[in-house]
Amino acid sequence: MTAVTPAKAGRREWLGLAVLCLPALLTTMDLTLLFMAVPKLTADLDPSSSQLLWASDIYGFLIAGFLITMGTLGERIGRRRLLMIGAVFFGVASVLTAEANSPEMLIAARALLGISAATLAPSTLSLLRVMFRDEKESTTAVTLWTTSFMVGGVVGPIAGGLLLDHFWWGAPFLMAVPVMVLLLIAGPILLPEYKDPSGGRLDLLSVGMSLAAILPAVYGIKELAHDGFETWPTVSLVVGLLFGVVFVLRQRGLSVPLMDVTLFSRAAFSVSVGTLLLTTGLMMGIQYLLATYLQIALGMTPAEAGLWQLPVIIPGMVAAVVGTGISQKIGTPPVLIAGLLIGSVGFGLLTQIDGNSGTALVITSSAIMFIGLAPVMALGIGTIVQAAPVERAGTASALASTTNELGGAVGIALVGSLATAVYGSTLEDHLPSGVTGAAHDAALNSVAEAAAVAGQLPGKAGAELSAAAHDAFAHGMEIASYVSIGVLLAMAALVAVLLRRALPAPTAQQPAPQPVAAAEESLPSGA
Template sequence: MNAVTPVKAGRREWIGLVVLCLPALLTTMDLTLLFMAVPKLTADLNPSSSQLLWASDIYGFLIAGFLITMGTVGERIGRRRLLMIGAVFFGVASVLTAYADSPEMLIAARALLGVAAATLAPSTLSLLRTMFKDEKEGTTAVTIWTTSFMVGGVVGPIAGGLLLDHFWWGAPFLLAVPVMILLLVAGPMLLPEYKDPAGGRLDLLSVGMSLAAILPAVYGVKELAREGFETLPAVSLVIGLAFGVAFVLRQRGLSVPLLDISLFTRAAFSVSVGTLLLTTGLMMGIQYLLATYMQVVLGMSPAEAGLWQLPVIIPGMVAAVVGTGISQKIGTPPVLIAGLLVGSVGFGVLTQVDGGSGTALVVVSSAIMFIGLAPVMALGIGTIVQTAPVERAGAASALASTTNEMGGAVGIALVGSLATAVYGSTLDDNLPDGVTGQAQEAARNSVSEAATVAGELPGRVGGELSAAAHDAFAHGMEIASFVSIGVLLAMAALVAVLLRKALPAPAAPPEPQVAGAADESVPTPAQSA
């Protein structure tokens, strides 16, 4: 019996892919827009430090918390329907955010925006599985979709900075409105609908348990990264982990689980989740440090720092697409291994950055890292989605998105904490004479506070403190980079051992046949019917 050849995607599917990339880009943009608007926002709304913190964090918290739930909801009510509902709420929440007239309204609007964003990522990613049935085309589509997330992280600071130069603090959030309108108009015409025919009822207890696991865990990790060890974040993390264990145990006993735990018995799936988690974590963690370095040490504005990301993001996007194409010829594991090794070279270059380094070395190291790790992240997401059954693509897509969110939070926490600890210790050993008491304590907290303190001290002492803080921060990045190199090399070895067996190399193409012979031996679709 001849194997059934998957139907190739047509113009409608590829145009639909572009439409699906737009909300993916926006969800990443909105993570950075509020940070840039803080100076103007603070002047207009006068929020307390706690209110400002919640307005910044609640968007990411609720995205992470609701992704798994929304992925399963999409399989129950229809992935396209959930995407349309999410587009409406995302547009409304964007307007409410832009015109918030109090800190409380801003926090509420950002919370609604986070829940709406949680409907977009799993819906768009799982629809790709329905639209692109050919494995090679599906991998390419997922790669393009993944790069849209990366682009959002660069476009956000650039577009936001330009709008903030001419309008009020809320103007950048209105960028989402025309995109959501386009999605609502084009979606029904271009995107297919899909429901899991055996979806069953949504287990509300599992929904509650997933939120009780993810939200406290993400909060705990972020707060521990920001403030160091404190009782409340530590307890919150433990509570999240406890509910996570309970959630897994419950899923194993359900006939129709919220998250199919059996997916993790597939080596390709579980190794891809682990690789994506660690790769995203290292990239987000080091990008967090580099953003601080570029703005505090090199003195760039957020918009300038965003523009300098273009020489990084563009080669990375090209590498992701090229890597995907190569993986279709030689298999995914060799490309993953090569990407991890190239990424480790980028971190190696970063170890040469010091407090006096210019922009070039930072950009070159970032570009090498991104060229190596962008294909790893794209293929990791693609493997997670492609190895799951089509009826569980929504849950698998949600898990891939959740892995990205958790990876970012954990990466910033661990990499940031390591670099901060090294920074404080190094600065203590190199503080200039005349920096004592509160000034010393403030400078030790962060390189940003050190810059503020240096500006308040007499010229020579302030200059020496600034130089010492810059060198200490660069040393923190150096140590974090060495640790990252070790993690990447260990991941490459793990992929070589485990994933090569789970994802064998593509089969060789069939031998070409003499013209006319194929017509005699292979029935046409009409003859098969």
């Protein structure tokens, strides 16, 4: 049988990729914008601490909760159609967020924004699987799409900070509106439609189970990270895990499941999911700590801290693209192993940071870490999507996106909790003698509260507390970095043993994957 050469992507596909990268960038930006707007927002809307917490968290909660559902729904009704619907609601929700005149309206608007964002990531990623049939081009496209998420995390604080300097707190959220309008105009022209005609009806019970599994689990993890061990967050986490088990058992018994759990029987898929989960978790966890260090220990504003991320993100983006190219010649596992080892070197440099370290060491160590792990994240997502059949690309894309979301939540929770515990125990042994009572408890709670207490103490006592808190926080980052090094080395060994067998080195061009279902509309390959 003669192998079919995959069709090369044309100008229309590459322009379509640029369009698909924009919503990916925006969904990450919106994770950071509200945090920056908190001072002005608090003065304007006067939310309670509980309302502010829900306004901050509900966006990420609902993204994580609805990703699997939206990924499967796209296969039922059409991936491009779902993307267009999501773009409309995302634009509307952005306006409602910007114009919110009460805490309740803000929380509701952010909830709608999170559900809308959940339609964007799996739809954009799964469409790439249809648009780019050539394996090398597909890997490159997924890499560029992945880096757009990374760029969003940096552009958000910079652009948001500039707008907040000149306008009201809601102005940064309006950046989404012209992007969604562009997507609605260009999408039908540049993007193909695809759906799985054998997909069947959406199982609403499975939808409910997936939400009952993910939402309580993410909530429990975040609360345990923030407040330490407490009864209700622990119960929430356990309930989420139990519903997760029930959800998986139900999927095994359905002829047309909401999530095809048999994908995990493929070594390339399951190892890639695990690698992506842990890599994202470590990256998000340590970036959270570094952002705090830059702003508290080095006294930067959020916008300044964002600008200092440019020397980190740009080399990482280049490394992701270069690593993708190298993987097409020598295979994915060697690049993953090299990236994990380079990332561990970056974490090694982070162990040298103390309370008096300057910007250079922080940025250099972060850049090396990002240069190593950015290709791992990009290739991990690509492997997850490519390991699934074309008709299951929506499910695979949703799982890749869910892995990113859960990885970030778990990473911030676990890495942050570890660093906070070390910080508290270290500062306890080095507190100045004049810090007692409520000031003592507040200083031990977090480095931010220690900075506030230090500002209220007279002269030398405030300076001593500030220095001790910075040193304790740096020690917490040091211990978290040592643990991260151990995890990365273990992951490298796992990839070397398992993934090298599942993903052999590339040889001749493989036959093009044949779609199970024809697209509703077929576009010429080289417009």
